[in-house]
Amino acid sequence: MDVFRQLKAFYWSERKLLFVSIICLTCATALGLVYPNLLRFLIDDVIIAERFDLVPALALSVVGVVALKGSMQFLHGLCGGRLGNRVAFNLRNACYNKLQYLSFQYYDKAKTGDLMSRLTADLEAIRNFIGFGFAQILNMVLMIAFGAAMMLSIHWQLTLITLITIPFLAYTAIRFERNIHPAFREMRRAMSNLTTAVQENITGVRTVKSFAREPYEVDKFSIRSQAYQTNQVGAALIWAKYFPVMELVANLSPVILLVVGGLYVINGQLSLGELVAFFSMIWYIIGPMWGIGFHINNYTQSKASGERVLELLNEYIHIRNADNAIVLKDDQVKGHVRFENVTFHYPDKAPALKDFSVDAKPGTVIGLLGATGSGKSTVIQLLMRAYDVRKGRITLDGIDIRELDLESLRSQIAPVFQETFLFSASIRDNIAYGVKDVTMEQIERAAKLAKAHDFIMELPDGYNTVVGERGMGLSGGQKQRIAIARALIKNPRILVLDDATSAVDMETEHEIQAGFKELMAGRTTFIIAHRISSLRHADEIIVLEDGNVIQRGTHEELISVPGHYLDTYNIQYADRPDREDVVQQDVVQQVERRVAQ
Numbered sequence: 001m002d003v004f005r006q007l008k009a010f011y012w013s014e015r016k017l018l019f020v021s022i023i024c025l026t027c028a029t030a031l032g033l034v035y036p037n038l039l040r041f042l043i044d045d046v047i048i049a050e051r052f053d054l055v056p057a058l059a060l061s062v063v064g065v066v067a068l069k070g071s072m073q074f075l076h077g078l079c080g081g082r083l084g085n086r087v088a089f090n091l092r093n094a095c096y097n098k099l100q101y102l103s104f105q106y107y108d109k110a111k112t113g114d115l116m117s118r119l120t121a122d123l124e125a126i127r128n129f130i131g132f133g134f135a136q137i138l139n140m141v142l143m144i145a146f147g148a149a150m151m152l153s154i155h156w157q158l159t160l161i162t163l164i165t166i167p168f169l170a171y172t173a174i175r176f177e178r179n180i181h182p183a184f185r186e187m188r189r190a191m192s193n194l195t196t197a198v199q200e201n202i203t204g205v206r207t208v209k210s211f212a213r214e215p216y217e218v219d220k221f222s223i224r225s226q227a228y229q230t231n232q233v234g235a236a237l238i239w240a241k242y243f244p245v246m247e248l249v250a251n252l253s254p255v256i257l258l259v260v261g262g263l264y265v266i267n268g269q270l271s272l273g274e275l276v277a278f279f280s281m282i283w284y285i286i287g288p289m290w291g292i293g294f295h296i297n298n299y300t301q302s303k304a305s306g307e308r309v310l311e312l313l314n315e316y317i318h319i320r321n322a323d324n325a326i327v328l329k330d331d332q333v334k335g336h337v338r339f340e341n342v343t344f345h346y347p348d349k350a351p352a353l354k355d356f357s358v359d360a361k362p363g364t365v366i367g368l369l370g371a372t373g374s375g376k377s378t379v380i381q382l383l384m385r386a387y388d389v390r391k392g393r394i395t396l397d398g399i400d401i402r403e404l405d406l407e408s409l410r411s412q413i414a415p416v417f418q419e420t421f422l423f424s425a426s427i428r429d430n431i432a433y434g435v436k437d438v439t440m441e442q443i444e445r446a447a448k449l450a451k452a453h454d455f456i457m458e459l460p461d462g463y464n465t466v467v468g469e470r471g472m473g474l475s476g477g478q479k480q481r482i483a484i485a486r487a488l489i490k491n492p493r494i495l496v497l498d499d500a501t502s503a504v505d506m507e508t509e510h511e512i513q514a515g516f517k518e519l520m521a522g523r524t525t526f527i528i529a530h531r532i533s534s535l536r537h538a539d540e541i542i543v544l545e546d547g548n549v550i551q552r553g554t555h556e557e558l559i560s561v562p563g564h565y566l567d568t569y570n571i572q573y574a575d576r577p578d579r580e581d582v583v584q585q586d587v588v589q590q591v592e593r594r595v596a597q
């Protein structure tokens with residue numbers, strides 16, 4: 001029950017519904033006990049006593065009891081249904097909320113399919129149990145208690161003899177629970193593996209098709225599907241093994257009752273009506289015992305689901321606000337970023353950044369260059385506090401970013417990443433994603449600066465065109481331009497361009513950069529790029545290798561000394577060594593002219 005104790009916060013607020021549901025079910029159960037008594041009265045006091053004038057009243061009583069019991073069951077269903085749905089609603093929101101605040105570290109390992117199955121199938125199992133399963137288990141206990149009390153009041157010796165099988169039944173049921181619970185836990189895990197396979201396959205369908213890996217994917221799915229099937233069969237086997245035993249043990253009680261009760265009637269120690277009443281009451285005890293397997297099954301399934309949901313809810317949030325975190329005032333932020341001897345490594349990995357320092361004064365442009373895996377993106381991740389540094393510190397306007405309110409820090413930074421994520425919404429909404437209350441003019445201005453306006457206007461519904469999931473239907477460069485517009489509209493103090501123009505051609509890159517130039521004025525900018533052309537105007541270019549700074553300086557300084565930068569420069573401009581500056585100058589001038597127009 002520990003799982004449900006931990007989930008208490010989610011259903012306790014709905015306790016009124018829980019209590020009404022339980023009270024109604026208790027009344028319905030108690031009313032059910034009136035039938036055997038009416039039966040006893042019918043046989044002993046009406047049929048044997050030949051008082052047939054009582055039959056209409058008796059019939060009316062039965063109708064009354066049935067109607068009342070029906071109403072109680074209706075109310076129980078109504079309240080139970082509401083309760084289950086409200087609890088599922090509360091839990092679903094809490095899980096989604098948690099997902100929003102879990103840190104990058106969590107998502108480095110999380111599987112989307114698994115999370116989806118926690119938020120759907122697992123929540124459904126909990127909804128069913130809290131809405132109905134719990135009340136039914138309680139009902140089972142009540143039926144046994146009421147039934148036993150009633151039987152004891154009629155003939156206690158016969159009751160004890162008849163119920164001798166109950167401990168055996170309870171023992172079998174408990175063993176069943178012990179065996180079936182791990183099976184259900186495995187089943188949930190297998191289900192989440194299946195969901196993950198489907199989700200990854202759909203997300204990566206282009207990769208699958210372009211590598212003609214459909215047969216491999218089919219096999220992979222079929223192995224997981226087989227695992228799920230094996231789990232199901234395993235659970236069915238446990239079920240098949242225990243149920244006949246429980247059925248056998250349960251059916252021994254009526255047999256004992258018939259033999260012993262019959263003898264009592266013959267000996268005159270029990271009336272016929274009492275035996276008949278006993279016979280109906282015994283099902284009040286055996287019936288619930290019979291269903292004990294089903295209820296245990298229901299309970300264990302929801303317990304396994306509850307564990308998975310709680311695992312998500314209890315997940316540690318690595319990055320969180322410090323006590324009294326400082327909230328920045330937008331108009332007072334200058335954008336002075338300093339990395340002071342930062343060394344950082346991802347969990348269980350070698351350092352991705354070693355003793356890294358940079359002093360980015362407000363409005364300066366810092367360029368980061370280096371081979372893949374050299375630590376460039378890590379600099380940005382740390383600046384955005386996707387991960388916390390443990391050695392060294394990063395400051396914004398002199399304040400350690402770990403002391404800043406997370407939302408306040410991130411709202412000062414507008415990133416454009418190499419991979420653009422677009423939501424399946426209109427282009428307008430995608431551009432306006434990071435800001436509240438934005439006008440159409442602002443959206444268009446940002447799109448024009450990002451050189452996205454023209455192609456957007458060529459789309460069937462212009463800014464209202466709804467892009468497919470993850471921006472399907474747009475080219476890589478077009479998606480990147482939308483992402484740039486999204487960053488520009490945020491009007492940030494710090495602009496981060498992480499290989500942001502990698503998917504556009506040279507000329508568009510220069511056009512966008514001309515847009516940036518206007519926009520970067522007064523903002524601190526970090527540019528990560530593989531192309532020298534994207535970095536050459538930076539105030540400081542830092543060259544990284546395996547997390548170490550191997551060179552730093554301006555473009556002119558770096559091309560005047562041998563090293564990685566000069567090598568890269570030579571490779572990129574190998575075919576036009578003398579004309580590079582002229583070509584660059586030409587393009588920039590052309591672009592600036594166009595922007596000015």
Ligand SMILES: Nc1ncnc2c1ncn2[C@@H]1O[C@H](COP(=O)(O)OP(=O)(O)OP(=O)(O)O)[C@@H](O)[C@H]1O
Nearest residue numbers: 108346349352370371372373374375376377378379
């Ligand atoms: N989320 C992560 N979890 C674990 N290790 C990571 C993570 N992200 C990056 N790394 C590792 O940290 C090192 C630096 O990676 P980083 O992404 O900063 O390189 P990069 O220079 O930006 O590369 P690229 O140019 O390919 O984007 C690499 O060895 C990489 O494997």
